[in-house]
Amino acid sequence: MDHRPHTAFLACLAGCSALLAACSAGTDVSLTGNTPAQYSHVFITIQEVWFNTDGNAGPDDGGWAKFPLSTPSTVDLVAQNGGNVGGIASGLRIAAGTYSQVRLIPVDASAALASSARNAGALYNFEADYVDGNTLQQLPLELLNPDKGIGIQTSLKVPLGSIGSALGGVGGSANTTTTNNGANPFGITPGTTTGGTASSATSLTGSGGTSTTPNNSFGATLDGSSALMPFSYASGTAGILWSEHAAAYDLSIAGGISGQLTLTNIATGSSGLRVSAETLSADGSRHAIVAATTVASDGSFLLYPLATNSSTTSPLTYDVVIHGPGIATIIVKGVQVQRSASASTAAPATSATTSTSSSSTSSTTNNPNVNATSIGTLTLRTVTSYSANVATAPGAPLPPGAVVSFYQTLGSQGEVPYVIESSPIDPFNQVLFSAQTLSSSTVDSGTWSSNGSVTIVSAAPANGAGSYLVAASAPGFSDGPLRNSVSVSPPNSGTATVVVPAPSLESGASAGSLSVAVVATPGKYDQGELLVSHDGALVGAASLGAILSQGAGGTVKVTNLPSGVPDAVYYLTVRAWNSTSPASVQRQWYPQVMDLRTSTSASTAVTVN
Secondary structure, eight states: OOOOBOHHHHHHHHHHHTTTTTOBOEEEEEEEEEOOTTEEEEEEEEEEEEEESOTTOOTTSSOOEEEEEEEEEEEEGGGGGGGEEEEEEEEEEOOSEEEEEEEEEEOOTTSOOOHHHHHTTOSSSSEEEEEETTEEEEEEEEOSSGGGOEEEEEEEEEOBOOHHHHHHTTTSSOOOBSOOSSOOTTOOBOOOOGGGOBOOOSSEEETTEEEOOOOEEEEEEEEHHHHEEEEEETTTEEEEEEOOOEEEEETTSOEEEEEEEEOTTOTTTTTTOEEEEEEEOTTSSSEEEEEEEEOOTTSEEEEEEEOOOSOSSSOEEEEEEEEOTTBOOEEEEEEEEOOOTTSTTOOOOTTEEEOOOTTOOTTSEEOTTOEEEEEEEEEOOBOOEEEEEEEEBTTBOOOTTOEEEEEEOOSSTTOOOEEEEEEEBOTTTSSBSSOEEEEOSOEEEEEBOTTSOBOOEEEOOTTOTTOEEEEEEOTTBOOOOOOTTSEEOOOSSSOEEEEEOOOOBOTTOEEEEEEEEEEEOTTTOSEEEEEEEETTEEEEEEEOHHHHHHSSOEEEEEEEEEESSTTOEEEEEEEEEETTEEEEEEEEEOOOOEEOSSOSEEEEEEEEO
């Protein structure tokens, strides 16, 4: 067992002997996120947290400061809707600097059940629960190369700490290590396992005494609405794949948006209602979702965390989209968000209120310093709805990790389309697992004012009441085009269907390919898929059915992968089963890196055991 400290820790320790010039205060890491309404629990179990100053570093590249937890931490993403924060580690001693990437190393659903997951009521370390009819389904979440982790692009600044807090890390609460075996010779504090959360430390004790320096607080936000990918295979047998879509924030300066919805006329109450914060995309062609949450049973909601800036005269603004089955969509434009009151440079927003979510539980911690800008109380309007699904053009399939979004544009001149609904595709069948419900009415909209009021007006969107432009997006690909010819409207009967064109490769990328020689035990499996992932997200796939059914194996090729760009680093996962027993699917992932950063092709061989 290798107990040698990582170079980042040695650097910090060396800094401590020179008046601690490079040492930080403790760093706390939490999880927050959102999930679709049908899920009652989505359990996420983490065993390590990594940091790197290089945003393009792959998991096998250098420069990682690695923090294995003494015991894994489990968070229920459903409980994190509405601004709740579930801690996974506290008091980590990270060298001062700016980190461009955070990587979470999960505990796979197939591994022995962690105590934190057991205490939370889970059957698997990664799990999604929902009710099918009257039956509770507890399904394992299928991860892609869990040993390589979930990579999150970000910009997190770790400031210098005090002498007491830096010395507290020596034999204190946390340390970095290069091992990947769960060893923790320096005693990282992952927090409590009741409900699977970790406590955020505000006072750290070590051989140097006690420090009251506040910890840095970073939050990883997992977007379950796009990461949870239900799929069907083998005559209707179902599963759920986790294809990561994540962000990370400095929670000490993050802001939020709160509001209250009147549900008096809504027969289903808050069920299925969601709220999104959106900003213009980089190319200005559309709005993009940056945060989302469900609506609590009392009609309240809190969007958190949201990025802020230090300016009190030009705060960041977001447009809020309130949507769901059976209601008219509401769009509130220009909501100003200020950083949290705990930040030294923060000033309260004009109508800011400290908010907590009604869905808070004892196993989660709602940040008491959230500076949530209120958009007041809004009355929902009941409307009729219809269902829509997608198809793909012959010979032009969507990337298997694609999310399909339905857009509407307000009728005023110069308006840009908003995402109203979105859903990941079934990666193996190229359709939505469940048809998307869309409002068939006009849209309610208004602009937020500094006194917190919003004047709502109803009008048809630019493409007509109940009409939506449709486009796909996927990791490693540009957003699909928004065209009037790719749209849906209320059908005379049944489910509306739209053919969605495949998006183009991301800017600067060339079409790359992987050639994989597959060796399998004859007769053991006759069906399977080869999955290609980057940072825990699904990027490519190919069927193994023809190869496995032949018994002797063969070679499969995965094409149209982004290559020639810094993030073109891929890993392989295989899921295989026998058609006589499809529920006994076997998953296997492989350590070899498939590097297309400087090449358009690569090859390897894998054995399916």
